Amino acid sequence: MSAPVFVVPSGRLVPGGLVVVDGAEGRHAATVTRIAPGETVVLTDGSGRRGEGVVVSAGRDLVEVEVAEVVVEPAPQPRFVVVQALPKGDRGELAVETMTEIGVDVVVPWAASRCVTRWRDARGDKALAKWRTSARTAAKQSRRSRFPEVTRLVTTAEVTALLAAAALGGVLHESATQPLAAVDLPVEGDVVVVVGPEGGLADDELAAFRGAGAAAYRFGDTVLRTSTAGTAALAVLSTKVRWR
DSSP states (O other): OOEEEOOOOGOOOTTEEEEEEOHHHHHHIIEEEEOTTTTTEEEESSEEEEEEEEEEEEEEEOEEEEEEEEEOOOOOOSEEEEEOOOSSSOOOOOOOHHHHHHHHHHEEEEEOOOOOOOHHHHHHHHHHHHHHHHHHHHHHHHHOSSOEEEEEBBEEEHHHHHHHHHHHEEEOOTTTEEGGGGGGOOSSEEEEEEEEETTTHHHHHHHHHHHOOOOOESSSSOOOOOHHHHHHHHHHHHHHHOOO
């Protein structure tokens, strides 16, 4: 079985040191995972630093880990950025979870005009927190050293600006003729993929994105849910980069 992953502040993760895992992570390690002395764990700061170590002591709400070596995972190039229109219910959390498992680097929640769900005031803050928790949990589960960023909610104008600045911008659209699998990816920079809402992209949104230089792509003859399209896109794109 793979060693469990716990998150610690970057300043604590030093080679040859005794690292204290406390707070929520420490309680989870001690009371939920029931980590015991002698077991191997993996510690990360979520920003690329990662160290494997052995538990030397475990208390009620903390564990101490002796870390022999710390490695720094380089920042990915290119970066995969998915602009995700707000889905209904908890499908947004599912989308973030599966995209994190595949390897998304940045998730951008987007208030598309045809979104049924609206993030307003405290409700929006709560929903965003759930997306970020989903990303963190999935990153630990999939043993990532770099956790994806989940940005604040953005507008269509801000999505257009992201696409204009991207090394490659694309929009998933059922009427597209270009297959996503055939796209040539840049060596570096941001690859930005826009996933529309259940009701589809509005004409003015699609026109704005195309005006920013984004091309429209499709997977095949089927139309995917907004909560699964981003994950499918990442699965296609990541095989072109992460395994070459």
